[in-house]
Amino acid sequence: MNSRNEENLKELFETFLDAEQAESCAEDVQKAEEILRKHPAPEPDAMLIANIKAEIAMRLPAKRAYVFKHIAYKVACAAAAVIFITAIGLNLFQKGPPKPNGMQLTSIIPTAIWESDDIAADDADLVIFTAEIEQIEDEVLTLQLGEDDGNGDRSVSELEMELIQINSDFWKG
Amino acid sequence: MAKSDDLAQIIIGCKNGDSKCFSQVVDMYASRCYGYFYRLTGNNDVSDELLSELFVKLVEKIASYKGGSFDGWLFKIASNIFYDYLRSKQRRKKLLDVQQEQLESQFTEPKQSDNEQIDKLQIQLTRLDTDTRELIMLRFYSELSFKEIALTRSEPIGTTLAKLHRGLKKLRELMEG
Numbered sequence: 001m002n003s004r005n006e007e008n009l010k011e012l013f014e015t016f017l018d019a020e021q022a023e024s025c026a027e028d029v030q031k032a033e034e035i036l037r038k039h040p041a042p043e044p045d046a047m048l049i050a051n052i053k054a055e056i057a058m059r060l061p062a063k064r065a066y067v068f069k070h071i072a073y074k075v076a077c078a079a080a081a082v083i084f085i086t087a088i089g090l091n092l093f094q095k096g097p098p099k100p101n102g103m104q105l106t107s108i109i110p111t112a113i114w115e116s117d118d119i120a121a122d123d124a125d126l127v128i129f130t131a132e133i134e135q136i137e138d139e140v141l142t143l144q145l146g147e148d149d150g151n152g153d154r155s156v157s158e159l160e161m162e163l164i165q166i167n168s169d170f171w172k173g
Numbered sequence: 174m175a176k177s178d179d180l181a182q183i184i185i186g187c188k189n190g191d192s193k194c195f196s197q198v199v200d201m202y203a204s205r206c207y208g209y210f211y212r213l214t215g216n217n218d219v220s221d222e223l224l225s226e227l228f229v230k231l232v233e234k235i236a237s238y239k240g241g242s243f244d245g246w247l248f249k250i251a252s253n254i255f256y257d258y259l260r261s262k263q264r265r266k267k268l269l270d271v272q273q274e275q276l277e278s279q280f281t282e283p284k285q286s287d288n289e290q291i292d293k294l295q296i297q298l299t300r301l302d303t304d305t306r307e308l309i310m311l312r313f314y315s316e317l318s319f320k321e322i323a324l325t326r327s328e329p330i331g332t333t334l335a336k337l338h339r340g341l342k343k344l345r346e347l348m349e350g
Binding site: 015 | 190192195196199200203204207208211212217220221224225228229232292293294295309312313318319320330331334335337338341342344345348
């Protein structure tokens, strides 16, 4: 950027006006500025200058303290930000126990029984119940075929009682 | 070049909080800045006050100076201080209607009775509008080029040139009339 001393007023005006007008404008400016030079403003009082310098000297330590505090706050903020980002990176803020890698399924029935086809061989109770059920089935079949000794009502009642008892025992375990 | 190198060193010293460097800046600019304020306000006491405020602002804002024309930067602060002063004066005028005429005569029509050396130029300057007066004083006391002034005022250089030419021509007519 040109300083004022290097500035050519005529050339500057010529960018907006024709050569004649530019010369006239430049002359107007120079003559008016000559008037300003001939009428200098009063100088500031020496006491005022001394007071200003004293005021500056007084304010500088306070400003230095302010600048130090400002820098300290900035550093603290930057450090906090770094720690926070690092903590996020290291999963320090993860809540609760670590998550399992996958779902694990299990059964309350032992695997050997689950996989076996011979249920009666795996459970003794089942063997007994199965035998009793088969016996009852035979008796019912006999009754239906009329192979009983004639006392059919009593036999049916007994069978029913027996069935109820078996059922009750089964659920009791 | 040597002068600008010296100034650069002084500014670095100011940024480091060296009071001697600030004193040097005060010695270098106090006269011009005082002239700027005085020609705009026409009052010694107000000019004293505004000059003090300018250098206090300099201490506060020196860290924000990022290079370029220091004169332009400093006079931009001076210009802001002047306009702030004008605004506060207008607020005062509104609040104190009774004293309106008194304040106006104090600031816009300086008199010899104020015990101040009022020259013809100061009287004629009050006939110009504030913006033109400020522009003329900025040009004269800041010693900035038109390009720098246009940049400081955030306006196209053509606008600055036209305003300044009109203002100076009018001032010359008033002074010669």
